[in-house]
Amino acid sequence: MKKSVSIIALFAGLLFAFIFLTDYQRVSASGPLAVHPTGSIPDSVMTFFKNTCMDCHADGGNGMAKSHVNFSKWDTYSTDKQADKASDICDMITKGKMPTKGWLKNNPDLAPQKRDIDKVCKWADTFKK
Numbered sequence: 001m002k003k004s005v006s007i008i009a010l011f012a013g014l015l016f017a018f019i020f021l022t023d024y025q026r027v028s029a030s031g032p033l034a035v036h037p038t039g040s041i042p043d044s045v046m047t048f049f050k051n052t053c054m055d056c057h058a059d060g061g062n063g064m065a066k067s068h069v070n071f072s073k074w075d076t077y078s079t080d081k082q083a084d085k086a087s088d089i090c091d092m093i094t095k096g097k098m099p100t101k102g103w104l105k106n107n108p109d110l111a112p113q114k115r116d117i118d119k120v121c122k123w124a125d126t127f128k129k
């Protein structure tokens with residue numbers, strides 16, 4: 001009798017541990033830390049930069065473009081520099097100055113949409129104190 005009680009207790013313990021661990025993983029994958037650790041670029045914004053900017057603004061891209069913004073080196077920028085660049089980026093796409101006209105001619109279907117611009121500028125705003 002005692003033995004079966006302790007076996008039941010053991011199973012209950014394992015079940016709780018299992019639920020806790022799987023639940024913990026689910027929570028931490030979508031929890032506050034994963035959403036926007038200061039400085040890193042959220043996935044949805046990064047996808048836009050990858051498709052629309054990184055032909056030029058990343059390692060292997062255009063030297064002039066990279067001297068302004070190099071997304072491959074983004075993580076090495078200071079928070080102040082990231083804040084400045086993020087605000088420049090929002091500005092350039094809002095005014096339609098980036099991506100360049102020549103690039104847009106070759107990639108018309110990748111022209112920034114209003115929802116992309118909103119998303120990027122909202123992200124840029126998160127740097128403001």
Ligand code: HEC
Pocket residue numbers: 049052053054055056057062064065068069085088089092093098099100103112
């Ligand atoms: C076809 C290449 C190309 C693409 C694509 C491109 N850029 Fe640029 N970008 C440049 C070049 C070249 C410069 C430097 C212009 C200069 O110095 O006059 C530049 C400059 C900039 C600057 C600095 C401008 C300033 O005067 O302060 C920002 C910010 C910028 N780009 C953001 C972006 C963003 C955001 C995207 C994507 C939405 C993008 N660029 C796409 C080539 C590109």
